[in-house]
Structure formats: C-alpha cells, structure tokens
Amino acid sequence: MHAKPLRADAERTVRAILAGAECALSANPAATMEQIAEAAGVARTTVHRRFTTREELVQALTAWATAQFAEAVDTATSETAPPLVVLHRVTANVLRVKIGWGYAMNRAAASSDPEIARVHADVLDKCDRLLRRARAEGLLRSDVDIEWARRCYYALIHEVTQDRGATELDADALTTRLVDTLLNGLGA
Amino acid sequence: MHAKPLRADAERTVRAILAGAECALSANPAATMEQIAEAAGVARTTVHRRFTTREELVQALTAWATAQFAEAVDTATSETAPPLVVLHRVTANVLRVKIGWGYAMNRAAASSDPEIARVHADVLDKCDRLLRRARAEGLLRSDVDIEWARRCYYALIHEVTQDRGATELDADALTTRLVDTLLNGLGA
DNA sequence: ATTAGTCGCAACACGAATGTTGCAAGTCGA
DNA sequence: TCGACTTGCAACATTCGTGTTGCGACTAAT
Numbered sequence: 001m002h003a004k005p006l007r008a009d010a011e012r013t014v015r016a017i018l019a020g021a022e023c024a025l026s027a028n029p030a031a032t033m034e035q036i037a038e039a040a041g042v043a044r045t046t047v048h049r050r051f052t053t054r055e056e057l058v059q060a061l062t063a064w065a066t067a068q069f070a071e072a073v074d075t076a077t078s079e080t081a082p083p084l085v086v087l088h089r090v091t092a093n094v095l096r097v098k099i100g101w102g103y104a105m106n107r108a109a110a111s112s113d114p115e116i117a118r119v120h121a122d123v124l125d126k127c128d129r130l131l132r133r134a135r136a137e138g139l140l141r142s143d144v145d146i147e148w149a150r151r152c153y154y155a156l157i158h159e160v161t162q163d164r165g166a167t168e169l170d171a172d173a174l175t176t177r178l179v180d181t182l183l184n185g186l187g188a
Numbered sequence: 189m190h191a192k193p194l195r196a197d198a199e200r201t202v203r204a205i206l207a208g209a210e211c212a213l214s215a216n217p218a219a220t221m222e223q224i225a226e227a228a229g230v231a232r233t234t235v236h237r238r239f240t241t242r243e244e245l246v247q248a249l250t251a252w253a254t255a256q257f258a259e260a261v262d263t264a265t266s267e268t269a270p271p272l273v274v275l276h277r278v279t280a281n282v283l284r285v286k287i288g289w290g291y292a293m294n295r296a297a298a299s300s301d302p303e304i305a306r307v308h309a310d311v312l313d314k315c316d317r318l319l320r321r322a323r324a325e326g327l328l329r330s331d332v333d334i335e336w337a338r339r340c341y342y343a344l345i346h347e348v349t350q351d352r353g354a355t356e357l358d359a360d361a362l363t364t365r366l367v368d369t370l371l372n373g374l375g376a
Numbered sequence: 377a378t379t380a381g382t383c384g385c386a387a388c389a390c391g392a393a394t395g396t397t398g399c400a401a402g403t404c405g406a
Numbered sequence: 407t408c409g410a411c412t413t414g415c416a417a418c419a420t421t422c423g424t425g426t427t428g429c430g431a432c433t434a435a436t
Contacts (some may be wrong), residue, residue, distance in 0.1 A: 007381060009433070031423090046384075054423090220394090382433075
C-alpha cells in the first residue's frame, strides 16, 4: 500500500486533507481544490503534493471510507447469531461510520474502481444473505422480496446519515428506531 | 412570467433543452453545456440563446419541475377523503412526475430560490398535515413522530425514483408496495 | 547538530468551460 | 409571398480550475 512510510506530520496532513475533502465535498460536490485545501487548513499546493490529481484525492477518500465501511460490517456480521441481533449490530456500526463520511461513502457505492466496487458488492451480498436468513427464520414476511428489502434498508440508512445534526445523536437510538420502522412500519 | 410569447419552434426547442438538461445532469451533475446541448439535440449557442447563463438554465429546470410537483400534489390532496386513499393518490402522482425528472426535483428540494423553496415548504406542510390526520384517525401508530414519518416517506419515494428502469414499471404497483412497506414494514 | 523531509507562498503554464458575436440558411406565420 | 424569427456554425475573448516549479522557513528524527 505505502511504498514509503510518511513522517508523522505528513501523516497528520493527509488525514486533515481527507477530512477537509469530505467536509467540502459533502457541502458542495463541485468544490474546488482551493476550497478543499481551505477546509483542511492547508495550502492548495500541499494538497497537490499529496494527491497529484483531483481524481487521485477522491479515489483515496473513497478507498478510506470503503475500508471503514467494510470493517464496520465485518465485525458485526455473524452467521449464527439471531438475525435481529446482527441487524442491529450492523446498522449501528454502519451509522457510526457513515455519519460524517456521507459523501465519501455514497461516492464509493458507485465507484468505478474495481477493488472498491468489489468490496461494496461483497457487503451487498452479506446484506442479502442476512435478509434471506431473517426471512427464513420468520423475522421478515415470507413473501418479501429481498432486493426490495435491501433497497428499503439502504434508503433508511441513507436518510438517517443525511440528517444534519445526526453527529450529536446517539447511534444506538437511531438504530433502534430505524430497525423498528423497517420491520414494523409506521402503521397501527 | 413570459414577457414575449415564443414562436412554436422556439417553444419546442426550450422543452428539448430542459429535457436534455435533465437527462445529462442526472447522468452527471457536472455535465457541461456542450453535453446538455448534445442531449437536447441542439447547438450549444442555441442553449445560450435561451438561457444566458448555466445558472439560469438550472433555475428554469428546477422551476419547471417544481411546478409539476406542486400540481401533482395539489390535485391529489384532500382534507376529507380517507388518509389512506390520499396517501396512495399523492404517492402515485408524485412518482409519475419524479421518475424521469429526478435530478431537477432533488435540486429543487434544496433550492435557494425563495419562490421554489416556498412551494416545497408548502408541500412539506401538506405532507405533515396528511400524516397527522392519518395518525389521528388510527392509520399510523399514535406514538409515531411526524417528522420521522415524513423522512421515511420521502426516503422511500426517493429510493423508488432512483431506480434505473423504473420508467417502464407501473407507478401504481410501485405505489402499492411503497405504501404497504411504509405502513406495515417488512417484518412478519 | 545535522540531514532529510515538509509546508506555505508566489508565480507560471495549460486546458476546459463559459459566454458573445456575426453571418448564412432555413422556418414559421400573417 | 414576405418579413420576422430561429437555428447552426465558426470564431473569439475571458474566466476559472488544475497542475507545476522554485524558494525560503520550519520541523521531525537520527
């Protein structure tokens, strides 16, 4: 991955740039390198020093987010624990990561990079397996369409993470409400 | 609105440009005027003749979409018909409009233009009133949070309209599934 | 303390997108 | 038919974002 290990201060700068990029790009997807640099608190030339092209920066940003995402899912997944428990764990983990890195993760979901696309396809597959098991064990209605279920699930997660001010809210509380709505709906 | 009534062919051109803009921008939000013109089947200079600046074009596009949106909602709204019926009607109408004009309508929802923002706030208010009535009449759980309900509703609509190939699907079938999921969830 | 690495700043080159203009050819409508 | 309107095309000026380079000052690590 890293041909040359960076010096400590350079490492911090890279992190600051990634955070700045997420911040600037989530506010405005067409943000310039100048704005990204400003959000990161560094000079524009410094950004170019670390990421030659804009594409490379976005690439690194999505890669970083994807790695976080995959780890959040993997540590929560289990083939043996009750589906409801896994669903909660996965949701909570994903929310914690996705809140504050919304741009990067949405971007990653539609990435053209084969490696990133593979990871997301992997997660998607895990999700489908979980939902299928949930259906088999009676947690979901037996006639529910798995693809539709996944789309609803993703949609609710996306909605929650889009919320401004979600940063201050408790991820567990959000998770509970999300899963409850997904399973039981809003009707009486 | 229109200081000068356009000639028939000019009118068609304007429509083609708006449709082309929606097409190009939904595929790539950073599409150039050149690409928009190409999608519309006209020369770039013609686009500039009708819309001096890019901003003006996007403005017109969102205004057009907003008008369609407002009409779709208004014709379906009723204070007296059963909430479930209204919910179906509104959803179906909105889906029909929003499918194929996704970019413009998402853009409009966060527009800085006061008039457009007002219309959307208006629709949002109508939505909340409908949901409140639904809750009062026992269609929704009595403890459901209206804002959360609206956010879930919007999220599902957004999800459905994002689907590639939704154009060929039946809006009524999509509506039925959407409303069912919203009210009853996916659980057994 | 020395060395290598890092940053900010200023300046530059380059390309791409935007917006404008003039003109010739074609079209709508009275 | 005739006049006003509209379009496409080519050419142009301008602005803006990108990416590069060199230099002086500072900093981490040995």
